[in-house]
Amino acid sequence: MGQRRSGKSSISSVVFHKLPPNETLFLESTARIQKDSLNSFMEFQVWDFPGQIDVFDNPSFPFDMDAIFGEIGALIWVIDAQDDYLEAVARLNATILHLQRSYQHINIEVFIHKVDGLSDDYKLDIQRDITIRIQDELSDQGVENAPVNFHLTSIYNHSIFEAFSKVIQKLIPRLGQLEAMLTNLCRTCRFEKAYLFDVNTKIYIATDSTPEDMASYEICSDYVDVIIDFTEVYGSWQRTPEWRKRLEGPPWEQKLEDQVACEWAESGMVLADAQRPIMLREVDRFLALVAIMKEGSYEKMPQINMNVDVVVKGLTEFFEITKSKMTPTAVPGGVTAVNGNGVVGNGH
Amino acid sequence: MADYDQPNTGASTAAAAAAAATATAAAQAAAQAQLKKVKKQKVLLMGKSGSGKSSMRSIIFSNYLARDTRRLGATIDIDLSHVKFLGNLTLNLWDCGGQEAFMENYLSQQRAHVFSNVGVLIYVFDIESRDVDRDLATYVNIISALVQYSREAKVFVLIHKMDLIQPMTREDVFDRRVALVRRKTAEAVAIVRKQKPELTGPSPPPPPGPGGAMAGSLPSPDSPIPDLEVSMQLFATSIWDQSLYKAWASIIHDLVPNLSVIETQLASLGVAIDADEILLFERTSFLVVSKWTSPEGESNPYGDRFERMSNILKAWKHTCSKFTGTPRNAEQFSDFEYKMGANFSMFVTKFTTNTYILVCMPPGEASSIAPS
Numbered sequence: 001m002g003q004r005r006s007g008k009s010s011i012s013s014v015v016f017h018k019l020p021p022n023e024t025l026f027l028e029s030t031a032r033i034q035k036d037s038l039n040s041f042m043e044f045q046v047w048d049f050p051g052q053i054d055v056f057d058n059p060s061f062p063f064d065m066d067a068i069f070g071e072i073g074a075l076i077w078v079i080d081a082q083d084d085y086l087e088a089v090a091r092l093n094a095t096i097l098h099l100q101r102s103y104q105h106i107n108i109e110v111f112i113h114k115v116d117g118l119s120d121d122y123k124l125d126i127q128r129d130i131t132i133r134i135q136d137e138l139s140d141q142g143v144e145n146a147p148v149n150f151h152l153t154s155i156y157n158h159s160i161f162e163a164f165s166k167v168i169q170k171l172i173p174r175l176g177q178l179e180a181m182l183t184n185l186c187r188t189c190r191f192e193k194a195y196l197f198d199v200n201t202k203i204y205i206a207t208d209s210t211p212e213d214m215a216s217y218e219i220c221s222d223y224v225d226v227i228i229d230f231t232e233v234y235g236s237w238q239r240t241p242e243w244r245k246r247l248e249g250p251p252w253e254q255k256l257e258d259q260v261a262c263e264w265a266e267s268g269m270v271l272a273d274a275q276r277p278i279m280l281r282e283v284d285r286f287l288a289l290v291a292i293m294k295e296g297s298y299e300k301m302p303q304i305n306m307n308v309d310v311v312v313k314g315l316t317e318f319f320e321i322t323k324s325k326m327t328p329t330a331v332p333g334g335v336t337a338v339n340g341n342g343v344v345g346n347g348h
Numbered sequence: 349m350a351d352y353d354q355p356n357t358g359a360s361t362a363a364a365a366a367a368a369a370t371a372t373a374a375a376q377a378a379a380q381a382q383l384k385k386v387k388k389q390k391v392l393l394m395g396k397s398g399s400g401k402s403s404m405r406s407i408i409f410s411n412y413l414a415r416d417t418r419r420l421g422a423t424i425d426i427d428l429s430h431v432k433f434l435g436n437l438t439l440n441l442w443d444c445g446g447q448e449a450f451m452e453n454y455l456s457q458q459r460a461h462v463f464s465n466v467g468v469l470i471y472v473f474d475i476e477s478r479d480v481d482r483d484l485a486t487y488v489n490i491i492s493a494l495v496q497y498s499r500e501a502k503v504f505v506l507i508h509k510m511d512l513i514q515p516m517t518r519e520d521v522f523d524r525r526v527a528l529v530r531r532k533t534a535e536a537v538a539i540v541r542k543q544k545p546e547l548t549g550p551s552p553p554p555p556p557g558p559g560g561a562m563a564g565s566l567p568s569p570d571s572p573i574p575d576l577e578v579s580m581q582l583f584a585t586s587i588w589d590q591s592l593y594k595a596w597a598s599i600i601h602d603l604v605p606n607l608s609v610i611e612t613q614l615a616s617l618g619v620a621i622d623a624d625e626i627l628l629f630e631r632t633s634f635l636v637v638s639k640w641t642s643p644e645g646e647s648n649p650y651g652d653r654f655e656r657m658s659n660i661l662k663a664w665k666h667t668c669s670k671f672t673g674t675p676r677n678a679e680q681f682s683d684f685e686y687k688m689g690a691n692f693s694m695f696v697t698k699f700t701t702n703t704y705i706l707v708c709m710p711p712g713e714a715s716s717i718a719p720s
Contacts, residue, residue, distance in 0.1 A: 020588070020589075022588055026514060026515075215670065215671055216671070218667065219667050222663070222664065222667040223664075223667075226660055226661075226663075226664050227686060229656070230660075230686055230688075230694060231688055231691075232650075233648070233650050234625075234648070234691075234708050235691040235692050237647070237648060237649050237650075239644060239647075240644065240647065243710070247710050256711055259690075259711070262687070263690060264689055265686070265687070265689060266686075267684075267687070268685055269685075270681065270682050270683040270684075271668060271671075271672060271681050271682065272678070272679045272680055272681055272682050273672065273674075275672075
């Protein structure tokens with residue numbers, strides 16, 4: 001939600017429909033609530049609200065509050081940082097107050113948007129200004145500790161993906177276990193940083209416990225992009241049966257599936273200075289594990305692949321358990337098994 | 349393999365193996381002469397002011413990002429640059445400022461200086477330009493001058509800034525503009541043909557026959573003017589997508605000498621390692637210099653994959669440079685391998701000092717390219 005022309009539809013087109021940022025100029029203004037379903041490891045629905053309608057105060061079309069807010073996990077409010085944001089802040093405050101009364105579980109995420117082109121100092125000034133305005137207003141109304149978070153975003157760089165990642169991460173059940181698995185992997189394989197990416201949106205749903213680093217997120221996310229493009233160009237079309245027959249013929253006499261070591265996508269990359277190679281491993285249809293390794297790791301790829309294999313198995317188990325909505329008590333059991341498997345890496 | 353860098357010496361070596369010592373000398377001299385000629389020929393980059401000539405030059409040859417080109421100022425007069433390509437091939441690139449005063453100057457005082465000995469003219473049209481008639485009038489003048497002084501020059505017309513047109517109507521707009529430019533070119537050539545006795549000076553060529561000459565006729569000072577509107581190539585381009593790489597790859601294709609040697613070598617490599625597709629990229633620009641595709645690979649539905657690969661790899665190079673903090677022109681990655689289960693395997697790696705190679709292979713044992 002947010003004021004009109006603040007960039008809501010642009011954000012959802014760029015993140016969820018892979019629209020090139022410069023083509024968002026052609027987007028029409030949104031007239032009705034747009035619902036986008038996102039099929040991934042979890043099912044998400046993104047609702048894009050038209051900015052000109054006030055949901056709470058609309059006598060001619062009363063909205064069904066429960067239908068709208070009853071099931072949502074996070075509310076993203078977009079503020080145009082290059083515009084006069086006072087009105088937007090006032091409306092945001094009204095919204096927060098409404099939500100706090102009846103739907104306290106909703107995380108409110110404020111995207112201070114269109115910050116590309118602003119200087120770093122100015123960005124921070126705006127963020128501080130908006131934060132103070134909102135918090136003052138809320139405490140005046142007697143609302144303390146509302147779950148409000150602020151992100152500086154722009155569709156022209158990775159910040160919008162990073163902000164969305166943080167929003168989505170809060171909605172993942174048992175995120176801590178996922179992170180523990182990745183941290184474990186990083187330790188045993190001497191990785192610098194590992195990310196679990198949602199391939200379609202390039203949102204990362206978990207990372208290890210080392211500090212956040214924009215640069216490594218950028219390179220990993222671009223790496224996923226390159227792999228997607230390669231796959232589309234060379235892997236998305238059917239080869240002829242003769243081609244397959246020739247490859248499965250002598251001297252190997254095996255089905256192609258049995259000839260390859262790993263049925264999922266695997267990739268490695270070495271930089272010119274031979275430091276920090278990067279590896280990628282597909283986890284399932286939606287997720288990929290991308291890790292930045294340390295110098296010299298590329299020579300030990302087979303061992304690393306084995307460790308990664310184990311973690312990938314663990315991740316798959318994890319998602320099966322959380323997806324099937326088994327009782328929460330079952331989840332720790334499944335994860336313990338994963339941690340137990342991770343011990344294989346100790347031979348490193 | 350090292351010969352891929354030095355197409356010229358490669359040719360002379362081949363000649364040496366075939367002939368006696370005297371003949372070798374002659375062949376070398378011929379190769380030298382050809383080399384000299386190639387080197388001397390210039391590449392003119394022209395178009396109206398603000399149409400994006402310097403921007404595309406910076407992206408292709410200086411590793412600029414598309415959004416960085418906003419910082420470029422207007423080109424004053426002619427910006428001469430010698431672009432090193434594939435190591436020892438130097439492109440003599442004349443980036444001509446497009447403001448009207450300069451244009452008039454090129455067409456009058458500097459006419460012989462600018463338009464003689466041109467190998468390639470790249471003319472850039474801004475699709476968003478409001479005064480199309482005037483653009484075309486300038487273009488006609490440039491073509492006349494070009495035909496007058498270097499008639500065997502190749503002409504490439506880039507219809508630029510296509511990203512500003514709505515995606516749905518792009519093809520239509522482009523087709524209409526192509527027809528218009530071709531017609532104007534034909535008119536310009538026809539006018540020069542008619543006026544030629546007065547215009548050409550020392551050695552006036554004979555008037556062309558009713559059909560004109562074929563595009564592929566031998567270039568000589570007396571040869572008739574070729575039908576430019578037939579031989580010219582037009583491209584829709586934008587600095588924001590891969591279309592730019594397509595246009596420049598075909599421009600470069602015409603400029604690299606002895607390309608056929610590279611192509612045959614690449615083909616034999618492809619057959620030897622049982623690949624599906626091989627692309628050879630120039631190191632800095634990542635333009636596709638040469639390519640080979642197996643019969644199986646030909647069924648790939650992505651016709652635009654070559655320029656797409658250029659674009660992807662160049663973007664990837666930028667990402668790496670941001671990550672490592674090294675300059676953009678520096679070499680960024682040395683190996684990239686990707687195995688897509690039972691679908692395909694591929695790798696991109698440093699090939700020679702000036703090239704990268706991309707190889708797409710079938711999956712499975714046959715393609716076991718284990719990194720050692």
